Amino acid sequence: MRALVVALVLALSASASAATCTPCGDERWQIKTLSDRDAVRVRTTPVRATISELGALPRPRVRASFPRFGPAEFTTYVIAGCLRGWKIEDDNDLHLVIVDGVQPGAATIIAEVPDPACEGVCRTRYGGAYADIRRRMTDAFGEPAVRLRRLRRMPRVEITGVGFFDVVHGQTGRAPNAIELHPVLSMVQHGWCGS
Numbered sequence: 426m427r428a429l430v431v432a433l434v435l436a437l438s439a440s441a442s443a444a445t446c447t448p449c450g451d452e453r454w455q456i457k458t459l460s461d462r463d464a465v466r467v468r469t470t471p472v473r474a475t476i477s478e479l480g481a482l483p484r485p486r487v488r489a490s491f492p493r494f495g496p497a498e499f500t501t502y503v504i505a506g507c508l509r510g511w512k513i514e515d516d517n518d519l520h521l522v523i524v525d526g527v528q529p530g531a532a533t534i535i536a537e538v539p540d541p542a543c544e545g546v547c548r549t550r551y552g553g554a555y556a557d558i559r560r561r562m563t564d565a566f567g568e569p570a571v572r573l574r575r576l577r578r579m580p581r582v583e584i585t586g587v588g589f590f591d592v593v594h595g596q597t598g599r600a601p602n603a604i605e606l607h608p609v610l611s612m613v614q615h616g617w618c619g620s
Contacts, residue, residue, distance in 0.1 A: 458608060507618035517543060573598075585609070
């Protein structure tokens with residue numbers, strides 16, 4: 426009887442969480458959210474890289490429905506840089522522009538934090554991490570705008586996330602090869618840039 430009650434509770438909570446998942450993204454959405462079938466093959470031990478190194482990786486021929494490209498999209502990276510600005514995307518992702526220092530012309534990369542309530546995202550084990558990063562961002566900088574909000578005082582951050590080649594569509598802050606850290610799995614602030 427106890428096993429039946431436990432099974433019923435699990436079934437009800439699974440259907441409740443499925444009901445709260447909302448459709449959000451499209452192009453390569455499962456890959457962006459670590460909800461694709463190859464997500465289990467992504468190496469979770471982070472590899473340290475610079476923004477310039479990631480931006481110099483060869484760009485594959487990206488199309489909206491392609492599976493993961495190796496090795497970059499099977500790698501978790503950790504980078505350091507300055508958080509130049511952020512905004513909310515149409516698919517509810519937080520779009521972060523990370524720059525490699527404060528000098529003009531410094532390399533940039535995009536890092537994105539999915540909405541834990543989105544379809545696919547809400548069924549992964551990373552929803553809590555996404556929710557935590559998003560809460561800390563809004564606590565520190567207020568609600569995100571639909572246009573990029575440049576930060577006057579840029580936090581020095583260390584970001585861990587999975588490599589992802591996006592379809593080029595005029596993104597603000599994109600690397601030359603359109604690689605991103607998407608999704609962001611953790612973000613830690615280490616002081617401020619330029620101080």
